[in-house]
Amino acid sequence: EGWNRLCKRVREACETFGCFDVVYKKISTKIREDAFELLKELVEVPVERKQKNTSPLPYHGWVGPCEQVSVLYEGFGVGDASNYDSVKSFAQLMWPNGHPRFT
Structure with missing residues (x-):
């Protein structure tokens, strides 16, 4: 094509x-x-927990609903997403009591 x-x-x-x-x-x-x-x-995941995923860089971390785009819009940035420890840290932030797929 x-x-x-x-x-x-x-x-x-x-x-x-x-x-x-x-x-x-x-x-x-x-x-x-x-x-x-x-x-x-x-x-x-509750909004209060998502808000803990922060970053000093714009549009990294959690970006909540945006009326200019859509009230359904959410963005999640995981710094260094190809690194196991970074992903594990993100999972622990989102699921502090653990998640069976991120142990």
């Missing part, structure tokens, strides 16, 4: 749905499904 056609499809998806999904075939469907299930749990 040509670049211009791809750009048009991405724009249409953003205008229609507010997002688009890029599928990388080397990541299994099972891993993607598991990740989305965990994301649902992350969204359910």
Whole structure:
């Protein structure tokens, strides 16, 4: 598919749905499904706890609902997300009593 056609499809998806999904075939469907299930749990974390995920950098850490974008918008930044200890620290912040997938 040509670049211009791809750009048009991405724009249409953003205008229609507010997002688009890029599928990388080397990541299994099972891993993607598991990740989305965990994301649902992350969204359910109380706001007071999410607010503890801070960063001095703009749009890093937790970014709460934004009326200019959508009241449903949330963003989570995990510093050095490829580092196990950073991810573990983030998980402990979100689930201080532990989480079975982050032990």
